[in-house]
Amino acid sequence: MSPSMSDLTAIAPLLLVAGTALVVVLVDALAKRNRILGPVLTLAGLAAAMTFALPALGDAPASAAFGGMIRTGGFTSFFTLVFCVSGLLSVLLSMSYIETMVPGKGEYYALILLAVSGMILMAAAGDLVVFFLGLELMSLSFYILAGFARGRMTSNEAALKYFLLGAFATGFLLYGIALVYGATGSTALAGFPSRTGGLQQPLLLLAGLALLMIGLMFKVGAVPFHMWVPDVYEGAPTTVSAFMSTGGKAAAFSGFLIIFTPALLITQPALRDVVAAVAAISMVAGNVIAVTQTSVKRMLAYSSIAHAGYILAGVVAANPAGSNGVLFYLMSYTLMNAGAFGVVSLLENPDGSMLTFDECAGLSRRSPLVAALTAVFMFSLAGVPPFAGFFGKYYVFAGTVEAGFTWLAIVGVLMSVVSAYYYLRLVVLMYFNDQPGGQAVAVRPFGLAAVIVAAIALIGFGIFPSILLGLTARCF
């Protein structure tokens, strides 16, 4: 079988992103002195992939390409969009930031593109084999990106920790795939839940699914498997943390939605209860530990564990409201978390020391614009109404209540109140504390532009959530 033209157009965004990665590697090797060409090509490649993903956004019924290996349609396109947004924001933030850290390493942008290719493959996977390869491509790029600041101990620690634990988690995932194959006789995802219905021995399948779930929960950083999150997000270069915590998380959640589909979760209530428990523990542990942090980056890392819990609640709901909520949440989370890490990258000391809460005191005097942007991201992360973060939480919890998991929604809302404490503490410090001194705000026009765009999009989707909801509703 040779791939037909329709197969190739189905994976056009993937081809564009992966192709740009190859070009960026070559350009880096041939034009050593040109510092701007690599990032510009990367931005162009990601933007082109986005435009190719747009037309399919409205296609509700997923169609198959490459003999069922790839699924196209609204779901794939929406996630491609999320990954490209995450990649675009991270690349803009990285320009001149990563140069100060490791001069002359054009491979950085190629690795970002390869990671995005992996993410697109995960969301587009019609077969567990493709999903696994996409996950590995993304993870491998992440391990390298996390250790990109070679001279810093924290960066080395982040890369090594992520690699060792990630390899361990991959083992679980792969064993899970093997058991699912053993139980159902196929790795194809199409018709997955219906095929599992008539099995005489569902235990083998359940064991496989449980192992798969462990692997995915590691990737989203949900609680019993969250140990790596704070150290990796804190140690990795800040722009890489922005990328990993948004695109990487969204990709892993796309895996949840295509493997643990609502139909499967409803027929296997045991799995559903496990996800509900993990969601609740993640929300509680992530938020409570985040309260005690003094480093802003570490606070964001723990808060990202809590957000994994909120999004998992949408998976538990297993109804259209919950699934739409997950997609809406992932898009808004990508914008607000990339923005929050982006602000940190602007405020950070160039010497690599961690940005503390105290250093942000009185920021509104030193840089009113950055302070205002930070406030937008913090309010949105806390889930305050006019911003997109609120609607993400609202739809997820509405789905959870509708599905009868009211207790989970109550835990989520209570924990959002706890989270308001540490998000707003930063805002209060910035605006109502007149401590002199503190680090000067770095002047990086591209980074600032990325943060401003993210903030505007957050406000836009917050005031007109129907723009996004109109898209997500057609994804299933």
Added chain:
Amino acid sequence: MESLVFFFLAAFAVTTAVLMVLQRSPLVSAIYLIANFFALAALYLLLRAQLLAVLQIVVYTGAIMVLVIFVIMLLNLGDEARIHPRIAIRTWVTLVLAAGFLSEIAYVFSLAGTPAEGTALAGGAESLGTVESMGGALFGKFLLPFEVTSLLLLAAILGAVVLAKKKG
């Protein structure tokens, strides 16, 4: 007869795997790993996966393990220092959890049952592991995953260059 061979090979594979982890000398560990790979290759043969068995020996046992041993000798690695676990309780908890996991998996497999001895293989199973059918699958049904693997390797190569290249 076949199940007898299987159990012998399986026991051999498990034993060598455990010994590999327990050894303190990296070189001896590597040699146990080679023995383990041979047992796996033989198991593949039992499953009628001839090509996979040959590749296992050529690629893993041959190329990769030679490289591993070469690196161990080049770095002149001595015995691992014995790590005294400060919290013994953590070791015990880990052991209990591992044992629990093992018994769970064993229970699941015992329920799934085993096909009776001498069950006829499904149609065409004898030729499944040949070079021809493997190649057909690799460049037919699994063409896209095959191509994606090259991206994976590219990322790994880039990583090696980025992390190991001298500054400058």
